[in-house]
Each structure stands twice: as C-alpha cells, then as structure tokens.
Amino acid sequence: MKPRENSLLPLEDAREAALFFVVGALCFLAALAALSAKSTYGAARAWTAEVEGEYTVSLSGADASAADAAARLLAGLEGVEAARAFSDAEINALLEPNFGKSGLPADLPVPRLIAVTGAAEAGDIGAKISTALHGAGYDAAVDAHAEWAGDVRHMLSISRIAALSIVALLSATAIAVIAFATHAALLARRDIVDVLHVAGAKDRFIAGLFERRFWLLGLRAGTVGALVALASVAVLIAMGRSGADRTGLLPQLSLDFPDLAVLVVTPVIAGLAARLAAGITVMRSLRSVM
Amino acid sequence: MTQLRPDMFEEAAVRLDGVSLRYDSSEEILSGIDLVLKPGSFSFLTGASGAGKSSLLKLLYLAQPPSRGEVSLFGRPTSRLSRDELSAMRRRVGVVFQEFRLLSHLTAYENVALPLRVMGRKESQYRRDVEELLSWVGLGERLHERPETLSGGEQQRVAIARAVVTQPNLLIADEPTGNVDPDMAARLMRLFYELNKRLGTTVVIATHDLGLIRQIDAPVYRLADGMLVQENGEATATARRRTDPLRAMP
Numbered sequence: 001m002k003p004r005e006n007s008l009l010p011l012e013d014a015r016e017a018a019l020f021f022v023v024g025a026l027c028f029l030a031a032l033a034a035l036s037a038k039s040t041y042g043a044a045r046a047w048t049a050e051v052e053g054e055y056t057v058s059l060s061g062a063d064a065s066a067a068d069a070a071a072r073l074l075a076g077l078e079g080v081e082a083a084r085a086f087s088d089a090e091i092n093a094l095l096e097p098n099f100g101k102s103g104l105p106a107d108l109p110v111p112r113l114i115a116v117t118g119a120a121e122a123g124d125i126g127a128k129i130s131t132a133l134h135g136a137g138y139d140a141a142v143d144a145h146a147e148w149a150g151d152v153r154h155m156l157s158i159s160r161i162a163a164l165s166i167v168a169l170l171s172a173t174a175i176a177v178i179a180f181a182t183h184a185a186l187l188a189r190r191d192i193v194d195v196l197h198v199a200g201a202k203d204r205f206i207a208g209l210f211e212r213r214f215w216l217l218g219l220r221a222g223t224v225g226a227l228v229a230l231a232s233v234a235v236l237i238a239m240g241r242s243g244a245d246r247t248g249l250l251p252q253l254s255l256d257f258p259d260l261a262v263l264v265v266t267p268v269i270a271g272l273a274a275r276l277a278a279g280i281t282v283m284r285s286l287r288s289v290m
Numbered sequence: 291m292t293q294l295r296p297d298m299f300e301e302a303a304v305r306l307d308g309v310s311l312r313y314d315s316s317e318e319i320l321s322g323i324d325l326v327l328k329p330g331s332f333s334f335l336t337g338a339s340g341a342g343k344s345s346l347l348k349l350l351y352l353a354q355p356p357s358r359g360e361v362s363l364f365g366r367p368t369s370r371l372s373r374d375e376l377s378a379m380r381r382r383v384g385v386v387f388q389e390f391r392l393l394s395h396l397t398a399y400e401n402v403a404l405p406l407r408v409m410g411r412k413e414s415q416y417r418r419d420v421e422e423l424l425s426w427v428g429l430g431e432r433l434h435e436r437p438e439t440l441s442g443g444e445q446q447r448v449a450i451a452r453a454v455v456t457q458p459n460l461l462i463a464d465e466p467t468g469n470v471d472p473d474m475a476a477r478l479m480r481l482f483y484e485l486n487k488r489l490g491t492t493v494v495i496a497t498h499d500l501g502l503i504r505q506i507d508a509p510v511y512r513l514a515d516g517m518l519v520q521e522n523g524e525a526t527a528t529a530r531r532r533t534d535p536l537r538a539m540p
Contacts, residue, residue: 202374
C-alpha cells in the first residue's frame with residue numbers, strides 16, 4: 001500500500017510544542033478574562049437594576065404595629081409600588097453578623113425598618129416618603145439605595161475595563177508570540193522555502209503552507225486553552241455555590257450561552273490570529289528574496 | 291514525447307547582457323558577462339572553486355538578481371517580471387544543486403514529485419511518471435525511503451529526477467555526476483542528452499570533470515576572475531549540435 005503523501009512542511013518540532021503551550025496558556029487566560037469581564041458586566045447590571053428605586057426607611061422609637069401602620073401609609077403614596085415593614089426575625093437576621101444567633105439584647109433600642117419599592121418611572125421619591133412620614137409624626141430616616149449604587153457601578157465599570165484590557169493585552173501578546181514563532185520557523189525551514197521557491201512556488205503557495213500549519217496550531221492550542229478555562233469556571237461555579245450565602249457582590253461566574261460562545265470563539269480567534277500572523281510574516285520574508 | 295516547437299527557436303533561452311554580481315559591498319564576483327544560449331543548446335560551465343560558477347547559476351535559475359545588467363530567459367527580461375511571472379518562469383527551469391537540497395522529511399518519491407505538487411498537479415496524474423523516472427535512475431525499489439537512508443549517489447539521482455520530472459525548458463546542473471560511479475554518470479548524462487535532444491531542453495552543466503567535458507562536443511564556458519570565456523566551439527552556443535555529445539560515453 002502506498003504511504004500517504006506528506007505535507008511539504010515537516011511535522012511539528014520542539015519549538016512548535018513550546019509555542020502550542022504558550023498559545024494554549026494565553027488562550028486560557030484570555031478566555032478566563034473574557035468570562036470575568038462578562039460576568040462583571042452582568043453583575044453590575046443586575047445589581048444596579050435591583051437597587052434602583054429601592055429605599056429603606058428606619059423608624060426610631062416605633063414598635064412593630066407602628067411600623068406596619070407607617071408601611072401602609074407609604075404603600076398608599078403615589079409613586080410607591082410596595083412598602084413592607086421588616087419582621088423581628090428579619091431584623092435579627094440582618095444584625096446576626098454583629099450580635100450572633102442569640103439575638104438582640106432586649107433593652108437595646110433598635111429602629112424598625114421598612115422596605116419601600118418605587119414604581120417604575122416614578123423617579124426619586126425619597127423626599128416624598130420623608131415628608132409623608134414626618135407629617136404623620138414619625139421620627140424617620142430615608143435611605144435611597146441609588147445614592148451609593150453609583151459608586152458600585154463605577155467600581156464595577158473599572159473592573160470591566162480592566163478585564164477587557166487584559167483580554168486585549170493577552171490577545172495582542174498571543175499574536176506577537178505567534179508572529180515571532182512563525183518567523184523563527186521560517187528561518188529554521190529556510191531550506192524548504194528555498195527549494196519551493198526555486199521550484200516555482202508562488203509566494204501565496206508557500207505562505208499558504210505556513211498559514212495552514214499555524215491555523216491548526218492556533219485552533220488546537222486555543223481549544224485546549226478554552227477547555228481548561230471551561231473546567232476552571234466549572235470549578236469556580238461549584239465553589240461559589242457551596243458558599244452561596246457569602247459571595248456578596250463578587251461577580252458570579254456562569255456558563256450560559258454567551259459564556260459558551262466565548263469559549264467556542266476563543267480557539268477560532270487564536271487560529272485566525274495565528275494564520276494571519278503566519279501569512280504576513282512569510283509574505284514579508286519572501287519579499288526580501290527575488 | 292513533446293515535439294520541438296518553432297517558438298522555442300525564436301528567442302535565446304538564456305541571455306546575459308553586461309551582467310555583474312556583487313554581494314553587499316564586497317568585490318564583484320561576476321563582471322560584465324555577456325552570454326547567449328540558444329534553445330536546445332548543451333553547454334558546460336567550468337572554472338576553479340570560488341570562481342563564481344554557483345553565483346552564475348543562481349542568476350540563471352532566478353534565485354538572485356544581478357547587481358548590474360539584465361538576465362533574460364526565453365526572450366523575457368527577468369527584471370521586468372512580476373513575482374508571479376518569475377514563479378512561472380522558474381517552473382520552466384530544472385535545477386540540480388551540488389548539495390542536492392532534498393527535503394529530509396519527504397521520501398524519494400515525494401521529493402521528485404515536489405515540483406509537480408507546486409504546479410498543482412494531482413497525484414493520480416503524475417504517480418506513474420515519477421515512479422518510472424525513479425526506476426530509470428535505479429531507485430525503483432527505494433521510492434518511499436527518506437534521503438537520510440540513501441547514499442550520496444542515490445540522493446544525487448533523486449535530485450536529478452526532481453529537476454527533470456517537469457521536462458523543463460532549461461536544465462541547470464551543478465556538478466551532477468560528482469557523487470556517482472562512471473556507469474551511473476554516463477546514465478545520467480544520457481538522461482540530460484535525451485532531454486536535450488528529444489525535448490529541446492537547454493542544458494547547462496557546471497562541472498569540474500574535465501574527462502566528461504573532453505568526451506562531449508559541446509561549448510565550454512570557463513569562469514575566471516569574474517569573467518566568462520568560451521574555451522571551444524562557436525561564439526555562442528548553437529541551437530543544435532552536429533554531433534552526439536555522448537558518442538564517447540561508456
């Protein structure tokens with residue numbers, strides 16, 4: 001039986017194995033950074049949507065029944081969608097980190113809390129709530145969550161920009177590494193290029209050999225990097241779920257369709273970047289000979 | 291076999307007009323060389339080591355542009371050709387390198403088929419030709435062996451088969467019989483002769499083998515001090531020789 005015809009370029013050597021590792025590692029980091037950026041963005045959007053229009057009213061010197069009456073008063077106000085007084089159990093749960101599970105000392109004066117949700121498009125109703133409560137004789141303080149949501153939004157947008165910058169930096173690094181490696185591979189295989197050149201191969205033909213080689217290298221290395229990133233995310237998700245009540249405001253990694261799309265696209269981008277870098281490098285190099 | 295075509299004789303196969311060559315700022319290796327080789331001619335190029343034979347051959351197989359002057363192949367000044375046209379021109383030239391330049395990761399069969407793959411031919415179109423050619427040079431049983439397992443002479447035969455497999459218009463060979471025994475040398479020279487006679491291939495052979503040169507009635511060009519001097523025959527190589535160049539070969 002006739003052996004299968006070999007590629008005009010030799011099989012991978014140690015240099016390409018090292019390049020495979022580097023590209024794979026860069027793709028892993030890039031994929032992870034992209035997923036983090038997306039999760040940060042999603043967390044910021046979800047969290048700010050949650051706190052927009054949310055108010056917490058604290059009533060000093062009021063008991064539970066007074067708090068319920070105040071909540072009913074607020075629920076009747078124009079622009080208020082819902083108002084609900086916190087139960088003792090809920091207040092104890094909020095203070096548990098400070099006072100432990102034994103609950104509050106009986107003689108400690110604790111304000112009653114009312115959670116108020118503004119109606120959509122109602123705008124800032126903090127002043128209206130305050131006026132209504134003071135008018136009814138309550139000693140009340142109104143906290144609009146949106147006042148400090150801006151700071152959190154700002155912080156998350158900085159995190160998002162940082163993650164995107166890391167993605168861009170890693171991508172640029174991968175392309176530069178591939179371009180450098182392609183050039184080195186070309187120099188190492190100068191004899192092959194010369195023979196092909198003298199045999200009448202067009203520049204495009206020779207470049208095509210290197211493009212195919214590096215496209216496959218980028219694709220395979222990117223796939224490995226993306227799979228490792230997928231495994232890492234899965235582990236982080238599992239760890240996050242095991243401590244779900246303590247994850248706070250940290251961005252939650254997920255594996256929904258856009259996340260999987262990022263993982264699928266990563267090897268393709270790596271392959272295309274490798275192919276482009278190889279093509280440009282080889283064509284430039286060939287232009288220097290007759 | 292391809293028949294000689296009238297257009298083959300219309301222009302010189304090789305024409306050098308005032309060609310000089312220097313690398314970077316070094317002294318000129320070749321100085322003001324004029325040469326006309328008509329289609330179908332058979333010529334020898336000789337000269338001492340370092341005289342510039344390989345450099346002159348590089349100009350002929352379009353691996354190097356001259357520093358001055360013009361190299362024309364088949365009636366076309368190569369300095370005016372686009373890169374794609376240069377590639378197409380190179381496909382009409384077969385080259386046997388002194389150091390063979392076989393690709394070590396390819397088998398003998400694949401090395402010979404390389405120019406055909408470059409030309410875009412399908413393996414089904416060339417398989418038999420390549421196998422027959424390798425059999426002809428005595429390597430029919432070693433088709434799928436790599437160069438490292440072949441002797442120097444066998445590698446040289448593979449290199450020659452690769453150079454002639456496309457039936458080029460111009461064949462350039464640098465010491466093509468340097469590593470083979472006399473019988474094989476005669477056999478290879480017969481191959482060059484057949485190409486020259488039957489296909490009208492213009493053949494230029496660079497060699498130190500004065501015995502070979504003396505036995506063949508063909509123009510001999512000697513390179514010395516960067517100049518090219520014709521040692522015998524006509525002022526330029528003629529289209530057809532009047533005698534069989536291999537009449538004295540064993």
